[in-house]
Amino acid sequence: MARLGVIDLGSNSVRLVIYEAKKDLRGPKPFRTLADEKKMAGLAAYVEAGRFTDAGIARAADILDGHLGIARNLDCDRVDIFATAVLRNCSNSEAAVSTIEEAIGHAIVLLSAEEEAALGLAGARIGQDMGPGTLIDIGGGSTELTVLAERGHADKDARSASLPLGSVSSYAQFVRLVLPDAQECAAISEHLRSLLADAGLSPAFRHRHFYGIGGSVRAIVKMQAQALAMPAKPARIERSALDALFGLLESDASAFAHAAVKAAPDRVHTLVPGMVIVRTLMAALGGEDVTVCKYGIREGYLMERMLRG
Numbered sequence: 222m223a224r225l226g227v228i229d230l231g232s233n234s235v236r237l238v239i240y241e242a243k244k245d246l247r248g249p250k251p252f253r254t255l256a257d258e259k260k261m262a263g264l265a266a267y268v269e270a271g272r273f274t275d276a277g278i279a280r281a282a283d284i285l286d287g288h289l290g291i292a293r294n295l296d297c298d299r300v301d302i303f304a305t306a307v308l309r310n311c312s313n314s315e316a317a318v319s320t321i322e323e324a325i326g327h328a329i330v331l332l333s334a335e336e337e338a339a340l341g342l343a344g345a346r347i348g349q350d351m352g353p354g355t356l357i358d359i360g361g362g363s364t365e366l367t368v369l370a371e372r373g374h375a376d377k378d379a380r381s382a383s384l385p386l387g388s389v390s391s392y393a394q395f396v397r398l399v400l401p402d403a404q405e406c407a408a409i410s411e412h413l414r415s416l417l418a419d420a421g422l423s424p425a426f427r428h429r430h431f432y433g434i435g436g437s438v439r440a441i442v443k444m445q446a447q448a449l450a451m452p453a454k455p456a457r458i459e460r461s462a463l464d465a466l467f468g469l470l471e472s473d474a475s476a477f478a479h480a481a482v483k484a485a486p487d488r489v490h491t492l493v494p495g496m497v498i499v500r501t502l503m504a505a506l507g508g509e510d511v512t513v514c515k516y517g518i519r520e521g522y523l524m525e526r527m528l529r530g
Contacts, residue, residue, distance in 0.1 A: 224255070225527050226292040226300035227519045230281060230329065232265035232307035232361025233389045233491060234436065237288040238519050239295055242528055250348050252523060258291055260284045261487045264307045265362040265389035273311040282324040289327060303330040303522055305337050306362035310385055330526075334383030337518065338365045342381075344521030345434050345514040354430040355506060358517065359437035359498050361389035361491070364413075366502075368425045369432070380425055384416045388437045391494035400474060400481075401493050406467075409494055410501045417505055431508045433458070434517035437495030440485040441466075442513050444492060447484035448477065458511040463500050 222241050229236045239256040262284055267277025285302060292300045308314055308331055318329050332340070341358045345351065351369055358365040367381040391409045395401065401409070438458070445451050445462050448469055455462075470477045470493065481489045488495075502508060 223298050224296060225252075225523060226288075226295075226297040227523055227527070228285065228288050228292075228300065228302040229519050229522075230264075230285065230302060230304040230308070231262075232305065232363070232387055233261065233263060233488075234361070235260050235262050235264075235281065235284045235288065236519070237291060239292065239297060240523055242523070251528070252520075256291070256295060258288060259487075260287070263361070263389055265387065266393045268307065268311055268362075268390075268393075271312040273308065273313055273317040278317055278320050278324075282321045285321065285325050285327070289325060299527065300327070301330060301522070301527060302327060303332050305332055305518075306334075306360055306383075306385070306387065309333070310362060334363070334365065335381060338367045338381035338383065340521035340525060341365060341434055341518040342367050342369070342521065343525050344516040344518050345432055347516045347520055347524065349514055349516075351432055351514075352430070354428045354432055354512075355426050355508070356432045356434065356514075357438070357499070357502060357511065358433070358435045359495050360387045360435055362387045363390075364498055364502075366422070366426060368428075380423065382420050382422055382426070384413065384420060386413055386416055386498070388488075388491035388495040388498065391498065392491050396490070396494065399490050400470070400478060401497075403471060406493065406497050409497045413498060413501045414505060417502075422506075427507045429507060429509045431503065431506075431511040432514055433499075433511040434514045436488065437491065438499070438511065438513055440488045440492050441496055441499060443484040444481060444496075448480040455513075457513060458499065460500075460503055460509055463496060463503075466496060467500070 226239045236259040240252045243251040356367040364384045395408045
């Protein structure tokens with residue numbers, strides 16, 4: 222058995238997960254989680270005029286140093302750090318990554334949009350039978366879309382697209398206070414629609430059934446359960462339930478806010494932007510529901526880069 226640490230340097234949170242992995246990769250899930258430590262960093266808010274600021278670099282380095290300390294204390298055999306949109310899309314990407322690496326004394330793997338989508342899909346498929354559909358991964362700074370390969374086709378042939386808009390960047394760009402008002406929600410949706418138009422997605426991305434990974438999708442599911450008296454862990458997001466949440470937001474923002482604090486206290490400010498992104502994607506691409514996957518990019522990275530790599 223190997224003890225492996227994966228640190229996901231995301232646009233919203235920086236998360237360390239330590240796994241105990243089997244040498245034999247046969248079976249649906251050859252690993253188990255030993256520890257899970259998340260720090261909400263909101264790093265997308267440290268991007269100014271396209272540049273990742275010195276304050277953002279210091280914030281990222283401080284959190285990563287703490288996570289690496291935990292990994293050392295738990296005797297990890299190997300620890301990998303990967304970064305996604307927040308460092309990939311900034312104008313000073315190379316310099317920012319190099320400065321953080323020097324500060325923490327550890328390498329960072331900067332994933333391309335294509336690699337992020339592929340690893341997200343690999344994680345989503347762990348222990349789950351997935352039919353044709355579109356996988357959505359709403360991060361803090363970007364949204365990844367991947368067309369699931371038809372049965373009998375390899376995942377490597379799946380098409381993907383990366384949209385430079387996520388829950389944190391939406392909040393930072395369009396929202397003045399905590400919960401966005403109707404005009405701000407409309408502005409987020411309009412901007413996402415323009416990005417979809419610019420991306421020129423093929424008809425293959427249109428599906429009735431979506432699959433979702435990432436914190437934003439899970440926060441919406443928790444909010445459904447809290448605000449709409451649904452089961453504790455709904456398996457999917459239905460368009461009707463999403464519409465009901467927006468109805469509550471518009472009719473009683475106070476009740477919505479109190480439910481959000483209970484459901485997703487660390488994502489209160491990004492919950493509604495994430496909801497807007499999901500609803501806009503469903504409307505634009507013909508989606509009727511989003512099935513929430515248990516695993517995502519961290520587990521995909523573990524399997525593909527550390528256990529198989």
